[in-house]
Amino acid sequence: MMSRRFPEAAAVGVGGFVRDDTPTEQVDRREAVVASLAGTVRDLVDATIRTTLGDAELHRIRDDLAAVVDRLRAGQLPGPAGIRYNSERRSWNWGNAVMGAANALAPPLDVVHDASGCHADVDLGAAYEGPPGLVHGGVSAMLLDHIMGETASAMRRTTFTGTLTTRYRRGTPLGPLRLEASIVREEGRKVFVAGSIADADGVTVEAEGVFIQPAGAPAADG
Template sequence: MEERPVDEFDYGRAVYEPLTQSVRQLIDATIRTEVGEDTVAKVQALVDEGARLLSERLVPESFGVQYTRDGRGMPWGNAIIGLRNPIAPPLVIERNRDGSVWCDVELGAAYEGPPGCLHGGISALILDQLLGATAHRPAQPAFTGTLTVRYQRPTRLGRVHGEARVVRHDGVKTYAVGHLENGEGIMVVAEGVFVRPAGRA
């Protein structure tokens, strides 16, 4: 894998993060707008022009995870943490000294399932990433083998706190647990088995 220059991280962040944030606002406004059809048509033309300009140069496929020479990973296309992915809230995962992880994230109209509530697939996506992050060891990627999610109560859209921790290791398998909570309590709990496949370090 080609290593990227050290300053590419900060440069990429400075250039693309504001664009991504603007597109996130666009997604939210697209869902909730009540403007008339003339304005919608005008915005559509602007968006099409933006997509045309950005498409003048594209990486051939998906973004993948690029690394700078000083070892900083850039998983910027990732569906849930991707700094360049407007679909991602994005989740910013913090790590405690004991290896457990947590996040606080604001989830709005783009993540709705039942009216006013978080889509269950989005809850599972967040928990998959959180549990995967606590199970993760540098240079030894662990894939989600099994993820079990129990939805205890509907989670209202808005601010959500998540936590995850490893409960045990068994050879190539790491077992992790986690949950999502908000001001109303614990809403979703998950447990997962993360497997380090032989020969895929």
């Protein structure tokens, strides 16, 4: 393990999984740091969308940010972040498009597993707008794909999206939303999952999906 930087490039394993024996305590500490940075960048994205400053000031801010980017580029992974894991079965996927701790494009989504499946609360701002004041339909589908995949992959098994069918019942407003998903049934390596997005007035989007366990993969781990 490298002590000066966290962690330098490790050999990428099959399918983007990387064995990285950084101790869990250090992973947790680093995750808090990168999540804090990503949160500030997320605020920057929102501020950039909604700013009314003049052109000259925006050019100055752009130049300042370009210098910050150069500082961050001084230490970089050589490719995608992938999914890393250590011998303590701690895994981290900080580049994930939906819940990556280091990814400012990812909404701050914290998936909770419960007896019926999974749920999550999220507050979507200006960066996720499609129609005026409403969440982009592709963002809704992405969020549902993720939480439904999390549900299908419960019990430490691996599944991949086979099909995802969405029904947009009405526009999903920006702001606080509730995501829910549950397993409907299982047939061999196929896991059938239902999911929804709702605001304070009820469901806005529904989805059905089929998630498939890779051939040869165990049905569950542990």
